[in-house]
Amino acid sequence: MTQGLTFSVLARDGAARLGRLDTAHGAIRTPAFMPVGTAATVKAMPPEAVKATGADIILGNTYHLMLRPTAERVACLGGLHKFMNWPGPILTDSGGYQVMSLAKLRRIDETGVTFKSHLDGATVTLTPERSIEIQRLLGADITMAFDECTPFTATVETVAHSMRLSMRWARRSKAAFAPRAGAGLFGIVQGGIHPELRAESATALMDIGFDGYAVGGLAVGEGQELMLRTLDVTVPGLPVDRPRYLMGVGTPADLVGAVRRGIDMFDCVLPTRSGRTAQAFTRRGTVNMRNARHAEDPRPLDDACACPVCRGYSRAYLHHLTKADEMLGPMLLTQHNLTFFQDVMAGLRDAIARGALDHYAGQFLETLDLGDVPPLS
């Protein structure tokens, strides 16, 4: 296999790894959290502000971009990096997940998925070959194999059937992927919460050979305990010399739990979506900025946070912005939340480097359970 991406494990602490993934558009410090840039923008954030939160890499959504502005148009305009003015690494998903969650009138067969666009109702077909082509047109540093996402409620037979289809699609994805310097293709382990199916899937993917291995089909309603238990049985079966990516995860506590189990990469809309619904993340848990108790509170959101939002604004002001429906509210809360998530990752990386992950994780989770600071008397 052409080695498109270079992954170096720099330190270990238990199952956790400190690493570095080099791409054509720069290095990614792992464990890494990838902000989601669905429609060629991390919502409410200019790219230089995303970078300033500490993000090395962002995620783009194949499904959204193929429909608007279309992959061909992005390619004509110089690729996704140039289009959205993000010079760093980009991972694109395969479109499979959004086809399941957003599109209407889906029909799945061996070839791929045919669906109606949620934007204009147009009929579109997505196959492994087309998904890989779209991701190439976008100029992804990390391309994801096309897979089917199985609902959490599916029977074990359905999960097995779906996983095996995804493995055949993974082989077609690999065949369709043209290796390029500094770019790579990740396979996606499926199999729901069933250890034997996860093992079968991991083996099938390693037989094909990928630059990295993602764990898909989690964070779909199974809860943190089942998710971590599934990682316990899945991660040890993945190659030690390749990055491992847990898709669509998660809360700060999820990130800590998954890093301790050897996951290197994450993506989630939680910090950005929460920023648009007045939910702020702090070291003492989440805070609803709409709550009237913040109305006269001169303190920052999180006094341990060094982000421009916590240095420049009071809770009272952030509360005012949310009450007044001012766009600056989502902008500032997204900026803080993304910084918070990047700080969590930086803390985990530092703890792994020091061999102090258990201690760090214990303190972090304990503080997270404290609840928000009490009101000023």
Next chain:
Amino acid sequence: MTQGLTFSVLARDGAARLGRLDTAHGAIRTPAFMPVGTAATVKAMPPEAVKATGADIILGNTYHLMLRPTAERVACLGGLHKFMNWPGPILTDSGGYQVMSLAKLRRIDETGVTFKSHLDGATVTLTPERSIEIQRLLGADITMAFDECTPFTATVETVAHSMRLSMRWARRSKAAFAPRAGAGLFGIVQGGIHPELRAESATALMDIGFDGYAVGGLAVGEGQELMLRTLDVTVPGLPVDRPRYLMGVGTPADLVGAVRRGIDMFDCVLPTRSGRTAQAFTRRGTVNMRNARHAEDPRPLDDACACPVCRGYSRAYLHHLTKADEMLGPMLLTQHNLTFFQDVMAGLRDAIARGALDHYAGQFLETLDLGDVPPLS
């Protein structure tokens, strides 16, 4: 009168002046355009980005802030500068204009205006004394006298009656204003489009004595020609050693016309509001970024513009953001539009300094009439 603000005229070109207005929070280069920060935020812009567009001073709205979060709350939190994290000068309006345009069930008498809040229907009374108190609580560098805004359609008798009420309120505003170092009070000339009423109003204000003189009651539907004609008869009657502020104006052509007639300060929602409705200002006039002709256009909005938006993004991308209803669209268009307006002011200041205003203004207006650049072939 205690001299709270220092205004220096540095150069003249015809009636136009290049100046500098010093306040407790810094200097304002005039002619100046003030972005509008209605509810303690210039919509869709963090304050450091507002500063980076070239703005020296912003405007805050007494009406909005008195209702939410309230002037007392802002004062408790350290004043408007600290609350919104804008360290530069702030001018607050008196609330009179918004009471007329936004509030319901108004009752005006000699004392002041009683109205129902557009937010919660609460009954509120605004008098000259209360308006000045609110502006002091907010910590305004420039406080505006409380006035009544007369509709453009009013008869000359109504305009005269209203103007004389505003002049009595101006005297009460002056009496209520406590001079502070680096802060000042502006009077507002009323009188509609009637030269004799404008002259009477200006004389009344000068008799009271203010730190600056605003021209109010324009840009309310009279059109550019009548507006400029009214300036022609009003501005020469104002003191030469005080700043002159044309309220609520205007388009780039309005700014050029008014500066040539001796106006030093402006405010308008046009660049910010347009930024939220996909209207972009360029040296060749306005452009609607929703228009499909931009969909594949790799060029910047305005190739003569050095702002981060024009340096970092294509028209195609800005079009995509507006079509996808992404918050980054209003954010970037507002940033560009505010930069454009500040560039207009910087160009005018430079032209005055060089004694070349007529030539500059002629070229500027000619280019503005060209219309947008033709599509790429």
